[in-house]
Structure formats: C-alpha cells, structure tokens
Amino acid sequence: MNHARVTLSDIAQRAGVSPATVSRVLNGDPRVAPARVARINEIIEELGYAPNRAARTLATGRTGLVAAVIDSNLNVFSDPFWGIITTGVSRALQDSGMQALLMVRPLDDADPQVMGTLAPGHVDGAIFFQLHNDNVVRQLQDLGLPCVVVGRPDDAASFTYVDSDNFGGAEIATTHLLKRGCTRVATIAGDVRLSSGRLRLDGFRSALAHAGIELDESFVVFGDWTDESGEAAMNELLNRHPDIDGVFIANDAMAIGALAVLDDRGIDVPGQVAVVGFDNMFAGRIGRKQLTTVQQDVEALGATAASMVIEAIQGAVPKSVILPTHLVVRETA
Numbered sequence: 001m002n003h004a005r006v007t008l009s010d011i012a013q014r015a016g017v018s019p020a021t022v023s024r025v026l027n028g029d030p031r032v033a034p035a036r037v038a039r040i041n042e043i044i045e046e047l048g049y050a051p052n053r054a055a056r057t058l059a060t061g062r063t064g065l066v067a068a069v070i071d072s073n074l075n076v077f078s079d080p081f082w083g084i085i086t087t088g089v090s091r092a093l094q095d096s097g098m099q100a101l102l103m104v105r106p107l108d109d110a111d112p113q114v115m116g117t118l119a120p121g122h123v124d125g126a127i128f129f130q131l132h133n134d135n136v137v138r139q140l141q142d143l144g145l146p147c148v149v150v151g152r153p154d155d156a157a158s159f160t161y162v163d164s165d166n167f168g169g170a171e172i173a174t175t176h177l178l179k180r181g182c183t184r185v186a187t188i189a190g191d192v193r194l195s196s197g198r199l200r201l202d203g204f205r206s207a208l209a210h211a212g213i214e215l216d217e218s219f220v221v222f223g224d225w226t227d228e229s230g231e232a233a234m235n236e237l238l239n240r241h242p243d244i245d246g247v248f249i250a251n252d253a254m255a256i257g258a259l260a261v262l263d264d265r266g267i268d269v270p271g272q273v274a275v276v277g278f279d280n281m282f283a284g285r286i287g288r289k290q291l292t293t294v295q296q297d298v299e300a301l302g303a304t305a306a307s308m309v310i311e312a313i314q315g316a317v318p319k320s321v322i323l324p325t326h327l328v329v330r331e332t333a
Helices: 008-015 019-026 034-047 053-060 080-095 112-118 135-142 166-179 195-210 227-240 252-264 298-313
Strands: 065-070 099-104 125-129 147-150 161-164 185-189 220-222 246-249 274-279 292-296 321-323 325-328
Touching: 008 019, 008 034, 019 034, 065 080, 065 112, 065 298, 080 099, 080 125, 080 298, 099 112, 112 135, 125 135, 125 298, 135 147, 147 298, 161 166, 161 195, 161 298, 166 185, 166 195, 166 246, 166 274, 166 292, 166 325, 185 195, 185 227, 220 227, 227 246, 227 252, 246 252, 252 274, 298 321
Parallel strands: 065 099, 065 125, 125 147, 147 161, 161 321, 185 220, 185 246, 246 274, 274 292
Antiparallel strands: 292 325
C-alpha cells in the first residue's frame, strides 16, 4: 500500500474496528483495551501510517510536541549530563508518539519569544531544567500549559517536579570521607542558585554537623558545574588550606578539573587527598583514577519528567517524585 494514502479508515478496516477507535489509540486514550491497542499499533507500523501533524493539531487541539527548556546561556552540551537527560526525555516521548522541542535560553520574566514559543497550541506541554526563575513557568501554568520542573523548586507546592536525592547523596558522600579518616574536609559546591547546588551543599554541611565538626566556611568554594571552574576552585582550596585531606565535589565535571590540579601539584589521590564527586557521568574514569562518586540515574530523570508531562497532558495530576541516589566507591576515595 502507498504509505502516503494510508488513512484511519484503512487501519480500521484491517483491524476490524471503527476509525474513531483508531483515532483514540493514536491519541493515547486509556479506555481502549490493551490487546486492541497492540493490534492497532501493529497495523499502523505495518502500513507505515504517518499522521499529518497539522491535521492532527486541528482535529485534536494537540501538536504532539513537548518543549524541553534548559534555563541557561552557556554551551550546556559540553557537559554529558545534558545529552543523557535529554535522551531520557526523547525516548519516553517517542514511546508515546510525541517529540521534544529543545530550547536553551535564559528564562527572563515575560520573555515574549519564550512565551510565544511555549504558549498552549504551539506545544502540548513543557519540561524545565536548571530553573533559575520560576515566573515564566507560573505564567504558562496559568495559561493552562502542563509543566514539569526537573529539580526541586523553591516553592515546591506550586509545581510538579522530579529530582534526585541531592541532599542524601551529598550527605552519604561526605560521611564516607569522614569514615575513611579524613579530618580536614572541604567542598567544591555548584551553582547554589539552583536547588541541586543548595541541597548538595546542605548535605555536606549536615554530614559534618552529625559528626560533631564545626564547618569553617573557608573550606567551601564555589564552581559553575564546569571542569574549568573545578580547576579554579581546587587551586583556591589548596592555596587556603594546603593540608586538606578530603573534598566532596558537587559534580563529576568539576571533579575533572580538581583532579587535574591535584595531579599537577603532585598530590597523591587518595593518599593525601580523597575525592568524591556526584553524577557518575564518566563511568568512573577521570584521568588516571577511577572516581568515587554519587550515582544518580540521569536518564531516568529525563524519562520520568517526560512521563509526568504526558500524564498531565492526558488530564491526570502527577505527583512529584524524588529519585534515589547511592555512593559508588572507587579509587579516589
């Protein structure tokens, strides 16, 4: 059959159902029996049916598009985190017959370009990453657009969100350094304008407090999640405190820079300074050492966010989710 001429009626006739039933399957209606959904999808694939997006939008009011918005003005894709998390989003959307529309842009109040692109009718929903400013999300929600935020927002009750257990992961990482005998423990924190940065720093502080250690704030330096900032922060720490013996680093990208500095200075890891990162982005291999780090399932973060926004598009009210983290012990600690 010529794929360009395949219609809903063709699929319905082959499946022995009405065209309305085929339409419900294409639009994800949960009322169709699973066995019938499977049979209709099998025929759709066999015939190579491709719905016309414009016609589908007119008929259903849906575009089949979900915006994935990264609130940033940086070249974010130098960090593999973004490739992995957006892969999770794309796979989950594709499984539901939808597509991702990627936008990397700082979210300023009432940005006309952002508001125009993300208005209901242009996309069916939106997922927001690395959110610094929640005003745009509030405005879009007020317009009726289903939205999911990746990362716990400050006003968590006002949004649907998915996040990793940043606090718990950082607390476990710091406790591990203390248990292995480190007594002068520092941290390279991330961007604390983001909840992930704040919560990882809070987890570090909590571990020290539970161990009865009063934190000297000069043992805290800040980066921006990049390896360059990790390098600068590690140099700053060593200049302040050349006798530190452990450091928790808020992500693995910054750990690359930090370990390079330790190597350049001839400081043995973990003999003189033990290092723990966060993310497990590089399968543990950074430079000459296997990195001890906190594992978060980054692809699952993206996939969960996509599943939640699909639920919201279909009229459900998804609950916010915190995904677990755990420590992966390797050579650096």
